[in-house]
Amino acid sequence: MALTVGIIGLPLSGKTTLFNALTRAGAEISGYPTSTVQANRAVVQVPDERLTRLAEIFNPRKIVPTAIEFVDVAGIGQETGAAKREGLSAEFLGHIRNADALAIVVRCFENPQAPHPSGGVNATRDLDDLTAELAITDLATVDKRIDATGRKAKSGDKKFGEELEFLRRLREHLNEGRPASELHYNTLEENVLRELFLLTMKPRLYVVNVGEDVLGDAGALLESENHASATGELACVAAARDRARAENAEIVAVSAKLEAELGELPEEDAAEYLAALGLPKLGADRVIQAGYRVLNLISFLTAGEDEVRAWTVTQGAKAPAAAGKIHTDFERGFIRAEVVHYDDLLAAGGSMKTAKEHGHVRLEGKDYVVRDGDIIEFRFNVSK
Ligand SMILES: Nc1nc2c(ncn2[C@@H]2O[C@H](COP(=O)(O)OP(=O)(O)OP(=O)(O)O)[C@@H](O)[C@H]2O)c(=O)[nH]1
Ligand SMILES: [Mg+2]
Incomplete structure (x- = not known):
């Protein structure tokens, strides 16, 4: 079974557009936030140039790449009042709870037709909002566990007492809107964590979504150290980059809209267009490959007359x-x-x-x- 990457982000950050680019699935996009809790799912092949080269050598009857699954859900952070304090709805959670990693779409593009729900683009604010929302959701999960463990601890079993102490510490941390991944855990704690499926423990990949005219500059910015002169969309990219670096997380810049449009062209035309923009590869491919790395996966290959094939194993x-x-x-x-x-x-x-x-x-x-x-x-x- 393919491992799953959940695509999440604030409303109108371009999640569905990115999903379409990744999968060419043609899911519905809108200029207003999707309110229903629906999810798009698709299994995509992981592009691997090595397979193409090996096929030239072995002339196999078929080529079989590996695959990962993407799930695209509604925007996070539209809840108000009581719903906000409880975090994400159960229905929504069902879609991403079991994801093996999260691709977090950060909106850095300007688009007057679909204005940013919180005003202008600002990666720091958006990522703080998003992480806080995930943390609140995890908080609800931890609270439930505290209740259950509290009952068990009454028996006087030391193990449950320790677990309870840990859960309370974790609770305090999440309550500050901080991700669970920031803490260090001993073996007992790791075992408890594994059962909780916390959203803020999942490996993350950041996808900054920019306008196509700054895509080249955004890519360069992700590689570079400084950003003193960056303004507008690029300042947003620089802020997302700094966040990713602080967390040691992968980050990729794409223009989801451009990608989705290119996805509808024949492959050769798309490649020509990319070359004209000075871009070597489809952003969708880079996102898929980064997703693969974030999942801690590597590929080994088999090659023969029958097939040339990539297989997935964990590092x-x-x-x-x-x-x-x-x-x-x-x-x-x-x-x-x-x-x-x-x-x-x-x-x-x-x-x-x-x-x-x-x-x-x-x-x-x-x-x-x-x-x-x-x-x-x-x-x-x-x-x-
Ligand atoms: N200019 C520009 N517009 C974009 C880009 N990506 C998405 N959009 C536009 O932004 C709007 C929202 O895109 P969606 O892909 O539906 O965003 P979403 O994050 O799935 O939105 P929800 O599911 O409602 O939260 C649409 O009008 C898109 O055309 C981009 O890279 N550049
Ligand atoms: Mg959407």
């Missing part, structure tokens, strides 16, 4: 677990993995024979930690 996975992705028998009967890294195969002109002569084809055992871009052939014995 740190060992060879038998990787084998198990292909078939449980491969894991059970794992003997060895014959591994050549994609870069080494390419350096050998795509020839396995040359790669072997250079000593780049290795036989690895069950403790081998798979690297992104490893091309692997598994040796296994099913009768074991």
